[in-house]
Amino acid sequence: MLKRYKVEIKDKIFSEASVSAVVRFTWYNPERRQREHGVFKVMKPIFRRILPRHGPACTPGGAPWLEAQEYGFAEHVLSETFDDVRRLLQHEVEFVREQATLQKASCAYRSLAYIHIPRVILPLCTDTITAMTEEHGRRSRRR
Numbered sequence: 001m002l003k004r005y006k007v008e009i010k011d012k013i014f015s016e017a018s019v020s021a022v023v024r025f026t027w028y029n030p031e032r033r034q035r036e037h038g039v040f041k042v043m044k045p046i047f048r049r050i051l052p053r054h055g056p057a058c059t060p061g062g063a064p065w066l067e068a069q070e071y072g073f074a075e076h077v078l079s080e081t082f083d084d085v086r087r088l089l090q091h092e093v094e095f096v097r098e099q100a101t102l103q104k105a106s107c108a109y110r111s112l113a114y115i116h117i118p119r120v121i122l123p124l125c126t127d128t129i130t131a132m133t134e135e136h137g138r139r140s141r142r143r
Contacts, residue, residue: 001123005030009040019044019093024134027124038121041130043093095130102132 001007006028015022022039029036099120106117116135124131 005124006035007124014039016044025131027121037134038124038131039118039134040124041095041098041132043095043128093128095125096127099125099130102130 008026010024012023013021014024020041020043022041025038025040026035027038028034099122102118102120106119109115109117116137118132118135121131121133
């Protein structure tokens with residue numbers, strides 16, 4: 001697909017999260033007959049190695065071991081914290097679900113000009129890569 005859509009990937013990471021990174025690229029969009037900008041959200045290489053072996057619950061033994069070290073943590077606090085972290089990481093690596101959510105959000109907010117949802121570039125997506133348009137804007141301040 002990279003050849004077919006003449007994808008050119010930038011050589012620097014644009015943004016990072018806990019288990020993923022965002023890289024800019026350009027591609028040829030045959031529907032619009034022009035080159036366009038996009039971003040790939042990809043899983044970091046270390047997680048591609050860890051998750052297939054251990055799944056999202058890659059540190060289940062860590063909390064009980066730390067709790068046994070007598071650092072003064074309340075009972076089960078670390079286990080609950082580790083469980084929360086595993087759940088959050090699990091959601092972050094569900095790229096197919098993320099792609100579907102982006103498409104639903106795009107439809108839901110289509111009529112609101114001040115909300116920009118990245119458009120999913122389906123032919124360049126996989127189960128470990130989300131390809132989407134690069135949207136420029138600014139975050140609004142919370143009050």
